Amino acid sequence: MLQFLLSGIAIGSIYGLIGMALAISFYVTRIINFAQGQLMMVTVMITAELVSSGYPVCLAAAAGLVSSCVIGILSYLIAVRPILLSNRSSFGWLVSTLGFAVIVENAAAYIWGPTSQAFPPILNNISVPIGSAVLTGQQLLSIVAATILAAGFEIVRRHTLFGKLGMATAADPEMASAIGANTTVVAIVAFAVSAAFAGIAGLLIGPTTFANPYLGDTFGTYGFIAMMIGGGTERPIAAMFGGLVLGVCAEGANGLINSQASDWFPFIVLVVILIVSPKGLFSASNPLFRPRRPAAASR
Amino acid sequence: MKSTTDHQASAAIPASRAGGWRAVMFLVVVLAYLAATGYVAQSDLGLQNLVLVAAVFGILAISLDLVAGMLGLYSLGQGGFFGIGAYMTTILANDYGWNVFGLLVFVLVATGLVGVAVGAMSLRVSGLYFAITTFIFTLVLTVLATDMVDVTGGLQGWLGPAFPDFPGGLQWLGTPLVWCTMAGLFLSLTLVWNVRHSPFYPILLSIRDAEPFAEAAGVRTAAIKIGVFGVSAAMAGGAGWLFSFLGVVSPGQFDWSVSLNVLVMVLIGGINTTIGPVIGAMFVSMFPNVVNINPWLQEIVYGALSILAITLLPNGVVGIAKRVLAPLVGSLDPKTDIVAVDVATAAATLPAPSALATGSEIIVECRGIEFGYGLGPKVLRNVDLAVQRGHIHGLIGPNGSGKSTLANVISGRLTPHAGQVLVKGTRADGMPASSRSKLGLRRTFQAAQLVKELTLTQNVMVGLFDRVPRIVSRAALWPMLASGRRDLAAMHRRSAETLALVGAGEWTSRQVGDVPHGIEQLTQLASVCVAGPDVIVLDEPATGLSAKEVRHLATILANLKTQGVTMIIIEHQTRFLFPLCDRVTVLNAGEVILTGSADEVRADPVVRQVYLGE
Numbered sequence: 001m002l003q004f005l006l007s008g009i010a011i012g013s014i015y016g017l018i019g020m021a022l023a024i025s026f027y028v029t030r031i032i033n034f035a036q037g038q039l040m041m042v043t044v045m046i047t048a049e050l051v052s053s054g055y056p057v058c059l060a061a062a063a064g065l066v067s068s069c070v071i072g073i074l075s076y077l078i079a080v081r082p083i084l085l086s087n088r089s090s091f092g093w094l095v096s097t098l099g100f101a102v103i104v105e106n107a108a109a110y111i112w113g114p115t116s117q118a119f120p121p122i123l124n125n126i127s128v129p130i131g132s133a134v135l136t137g138q139q140l141l142s143i144v145a146a147t148i149l150a151a152g153f154e155i156v157r158r159h160t161l162f163g164k165l166g167m168a169t170a171a172d173p174e175m176a177s178a179i180g181a182n183t184t185v186v187a188i189v190a191f192a193v194s195a196a197f198a199g200i201a202g203l204l205i206g207p208t209t210f211a212n213p214y215l216g217d218t219f220g221t222y223g224f225i226a227m228m229i230g231g232g233t234e235r236p237i238a239a240m241f242g243g244l245v246l247g248v249c250a251e252g253a254n255g256l257i258n259s260q261a262s263d264w265f266p267f268i269v270l271v272v273i274l275i276v277s278p279k280g281l282f283s284a285s286n287p288l289f290r291p292r293r294p295a296a297a298s299r
Numbered sequence: 300m301k302s303t304t305d306h307q308a309s310a311a312i313p314a315s316r317a318g319g320w321r322a323v324m325f326l327v328v329v330l331a332y333l334a335a336t337g338y339v340a341q342s343d344l345g346l347q348n349l350v351l352v353a354a355v356f357g358i359l360a361i362s363l364d365l366v367a368g369m370l371g372l373y374s375l376g377q378g379g380f381f382g383i384g385a386y387m388t389t390i391l392a393n394d395y396g397w398n399v400f401g402l403l404v405f406v407l408v409a410t411g412l413v414g415v416a417v418g419a420m421s422l423r424v425s426g427l428y429f430a431i432t433t434f435i436f437t438l439v440l441t442v443l444a445t446d447m448v449d450v451t452g453g454l455q456g457w458l459g460p461a462f463p464d465f466p467g468g469l470q471w472l473g474t475p476l477v478w479c480t481m482a483g484l485f486l487s488l489t490l491v492w493n494v495r496h497s498p499f500y501p502i503l504l505s506i507r508d509a510e511p512f513a514e515a516a517g518v519r520t521a522a523i524k525i526g527v528f529g530v531s532a533a534m535a536g537g538a539g540w541l542f543s544f545l546g547v548v549s550p551g552q553f554d555w556s557v558s559l560n561v562l563v564m565v566l567i568g569g570i571n572t573t574i575g576p577v578i579g580a581m582f583v584s585m586f587p588n589v590v591n592i593n594p595w596l597q598e599i600v601y602g603a604l605s606i607l608a609i610t611l612l613p614n615g616v617v618g619i620a621k622r623v624l625a626p627l628v629g630s631l632d633p634k635t636d637i638v639a640v641d642v643a644t645a646a647a648t649l650p651a652p653s654a655l656a657t658g659s660e661i662i663v664e665c666r667g668i669e670f671g672y673g674l675g676p677k678v679l680r681n682v683d684l685a686v687q688r689g690h691i692h693g694l695i696g697p698n699g700s701g702k703s704t705l706a707n708v709i710s711g712r713l714t715p716h717a718g719q720v721l722v723k724g725t726r727a728d729g730m731p732a733s734s735r736s737k738l739g740l741r742r743t744f745q746a747a748q749l750v751k752e753l754t755l756t757q758n759v760m761v762g763l764f765d766r767v768p769r770i771v772s773r774a775a776l777w778p779m780l781a782s783g784r785r786d787l788a789a790m791h792r793r794s795a796e797t798l799a800l801v802g803a804g805e806w807t808s809r810q811v812g813d814v815p816h817g818i819e820q821l822t823q824l825a826s827v828c829v830a831g832p833d834v835i836v837l838d839e840p841a842t843g844l845s846a847k848e849v850r851h852l853a854t855i856l857a858n859l860k861t862q863g864v865t866m867i868i869i870e871h872q873t874r875f876l877f878p879l880c881d882r883v884t885v886l887n888a889g890e891v892i893l894t895g896s897a898d899e900v901r902a903d904p905v906v907r908q909v910y911l912g913e
Contacts, residue, residue: 030427034559082610091373091430092609095563098556099609102602110595221438221555228431264446267439274432278424 003133004255005248010139012247013146016230017201018223019239020150021194023232025076027170028190029084031093035075035101036198037220038108041213043068043199044119045108048211051120060120065199072195073188075100080191081184088173101216108213116210124207142204149197150240157236166190198223222246225270231280238282245269245281336481340473347477348545353584354484355542360564360576361487362534367562368571369500370524371507375558376417376433379440380410380532382553384539385459386444386451389548392460399460399544406540407533414532418525437555444550456549459542480541484577487534490775492573497777498790499770501757503527504750512748515710516826517736517765526771567608569615578616661721662688662865663740663834668708668718670701678704680889682718686834686867686882691860693876693897694869696886697910702869703745705886706838709867710742711735722834736765739833745842745869747819751812755803755822758811759794762826797829798822801855817848824855834865841872849875877901885910 018040025033033039043064050060079096086092123137157163168176169186177183201219209215223243227233230242246266253265273281339350359381366372384406391397391405421432444451451457462476472478494500505513506520513520542548560583568579586604590597612619665684671677678701686692694702707713709720711732720728722738741762749758764770767786777783795807803821806814811822820840827835840856841849849872856866856879870876877883877897884894887909893900900906 032427032431079606083613086610086613090613091367091562092566092613094373094430094559095566095609096606098559098563099602099605102605103599106595106598106602110593110599225435225438228435233428260446264442267435267442270435271439274435275420278421278428278432 002131004251006130006133006135007139008248008251009244010135010142010247011205011251012226012244013142013240014201014205014243015219015222015226015246016240016243017146017149017197017204018219019226019230019232019243020153020236021197021201022223022227023236023239024153024194024197025191026227026233027236028166028187029076029080030088030170031080031084031097032224033075033080033191033194034094034097034220035079035104035216036194036223037216037218038101038104039068039072039075039195039216040198040202040219041108041216042071042104043202044206044209044211044215045112045117045213047203047206048117048119049112052118057120057122061203064203065196068195068199068202069192071104072191072198075195076187076191081187101220105213105216112211112213114213116212119206119209119211121207122203138204138207145200145204146240146243149200150237153193153197154237162186162189222266225266227280229270229273229281231277231283234279234283238280241282242280332481332485336478337473339481340475340477347474349585349588351477351480351541351545353581354480355538355545356561356564356580356584357484357577358487358538358541359535359561360568360580361491362531362538363561364565364570364572364576365491365494365534366528366531367565369494369503369507370527372422372524372528373427373430373562374433374528374531375430375555375562376414376421376436376532377535377561378553378555378558379417379433379437380414380535381539381542381557382437382440382444382550383410383413384536385543385548385553386539387536388540388543389457389459390450392543393457399463399540403537403540406536410536410539411529411533413536415525415529417532418528422521422524422528434555434558437553437558441550441554444553451550454550456547456552459544459546459548462544476541476544483537483541488573488577490534493777493779494774495573496787497770497774497783498760498763498767498787499774499777501750501753501761502764502770504753505758505761508750508752509748511712511732511744512826513761513764514712514732515736515742515744516762516830517733518761519731519733523771563605565615567605567612567615569617569620572615572617572621575615575617582616660688661685662723663709663867664719664721665705665709666719666721668705668720669716670704670708670713671716678889679708679715682886682889682891684884684891684894686865688833688865689860689863690881691856691866691868691879693880693883694867694886695871695873695876695883695900695910699888700886701889702886703838706742706836706867706869710740710836736830736832740836741827741830741832741834742836743820743823743827743838743840745839747816747823749811749819749822749826752810754808754810755798755814755818755825756791756794756807758822759798759826759829760790762829763790763793766830794825794829797825801825801828802851816843817845820844820848820852821855824852828859828864832864834867835859837866837868837870839869839871841870841875853879873901 018036021039022032022036025031025036046067047060047064050063051057075097079100080093083090083092083096123141126137128135128137128140157166165176165181165186168181169183173183202215205219226243226246227239228242229245230238230240232239232242246269249269250262250266253261257265277283339347359377363374363377366374387406387409388399388402391402392399417433417436421429421436424432445454462479465472465475502513502518503523505516506518506523510520542552564579564583565576566579567582568577569575586601587597590600663684663686665682668679668682669677670679682701682705684705694705696702704713708715708728711727711730711734715728718728719726722735722740725738727735727738767790773780773783777787795804798804798807801821801824803818803825806818811819824840841852844852853875856868859866868876868879880897882894883897883900885892885900885906892905892909893903895903
């Protein structure tokens, strides 16, 4: 039981990171970047490539993250900005970000071939017993990294000027730019940060999945589910909670139902949650957690 | 010269000569379509497959455009309905030996019902969340199709059923599936073309762009959204039925990327156009066969092209074509004559309310209305209001005093927490906004709620929704029905006349997005008057109007009053309002402080203090 819970939290924090990555870019631009999973894949592929050609893991990982950030910014400049400039309420970004994802994924498949390649184990070979359960060092690292990143993001968002600028841009981009905020810079930074979140998720899961150009599809979808379960469209950190719920559900289903159950069980959870609260479990509009009408207000 | 006379003729008798042209054009198109179908049905399998896949996706794209283009519901569930149709057909035909044509009916009904259920579920949220909810529907279906190996064959899927051959005498026609698919595409195109040429179209767009306006005109918007979504789902299911005859049916063919690709088709071809989705479907589905290079490079090119298409052609191929052809086509459109009508005399022909003023009858009454938004303080406290039939009743008060809230309570946008609203003695609180137009109650909005891309006349036609019977049920066949053509012409005429009456007659065929603010306000008024209401609630009708326009508005309202129309007018410009009003009610901080004649109100010391600023 403890084992399911802990390994669920470990994989969940990776889903949560990708969910947060989606939520961060959504937060500022109100679009879902369908290339988010592919941004994660870029870090994984570049890191694997550099390590196999003899560079140290740290350097390779840093280079991988930087390239994800660059491609993330490119995805904003190429696939998002022109659409939002012409018509903020159109759904054209659905097409363009998907097109961008197709380009990145197939470029990777073209360069490295469709098969998986080796990825450095990082901390995957270390076993850490916790009570009756055993986690790998990598799993532990995932939990720690996700906690730090999620908390750090929330602190920056709430307590720094730049974070507030992001909130202002999210609420009303025209007003934000009218009071002097450079909304383009805010959006570029948001896309870079979200690419970094996705890239870090890639570094954390890489030792288990190995480097594959189609990695982005699966993890992009799970990240999306994490965001929707949590309600990350309102607050990015809710996507992390959603990821943890998703991870624990998937691992629990695998262990308690059967080994294939993690393929479908999370979707059932998602559907149930969306029927109860269409904007996610941790959203303000969740009818289960809605604050009651204080008696004083209704005289 | 000849052509100009033609246009005037077609404007005068819209149905006859223009109709004749249309019929000839229609016949030519149909013959060309039949010839093309015949050619494909006789040709080699490669071409047939190319055309069949494009046609099936064309139907799918049309089904999406029906909800995305006309209702603004960006459904990503089309792939799911498509899959349901294909799997149902395959499984029921292969394992249970059902007749494939019987199955078509079954599939249409079943996917339609699933669509209604999914629609009812997802329409609790709108915009992006609707897209996401339907996206998840597709995601879940793909997972089920992959994991329920016993039923669906898992990842490998099943081989679809064989399409029955033509009977002996018709063998010369070639491949029957080609004929069937092309017939399906043709029917889908006809359906959306008919809807676009019916009065249902402006109503759909008003639901998309100005839902409160549609509701106030008596449209049950939620029911229509769910119904249209059901039709769209049934079309997607029908596309799935066709698709199952093309080969293997497996989860990969219906996953979320298919739903997104259908949206790509619609957006590239041109959203909210009849032919655009089909052009987009041809481009997307034929692309891999036409560009035959390394599969990864090919995908890269496809991705790049879709980004380019969406950034450079935000309105799609058809949008560009329309802009290029607009000067040519524009000259062929029948020009509406500019009707100069003297407002004072013409008012006599305004549709009269059902009963004439009978002295002191109370037509709208509010008793003890209480209302508050969310957790905040009460906005209306124990508000009583009685409006006599035939009166113009002014409603004034400082900002935040609850005037617009009261208008929303009367017109049904908001439900009071306590108290009663009676319209002609009938309890109306608790009724949805759309039911009040049947009681003869209409309203206008402070910020005009209109469809910018439609003409003034089309917007005014929305106001006739519950005055013309069976608009929704006839929409699919409208231009083909004699009654439809007659009713449309009558609605068009009546709307244009009403616009002329309010003084916007010169603008009838202009789009609302292109006219000045004053004309927008007059359009709103016309859309209300066109139905011949008994009571009109006007929320700040003079906002943003010039002094001259305000005087014009006062004349129109005074004329309406002579017709026996009762009006409740919320307004800040007392110089405009007081001369019109029989009674004035003053609200302050959610409470009625005074009801009386304009002179009494003007003389009241409290009113002078809180509102008139003395």
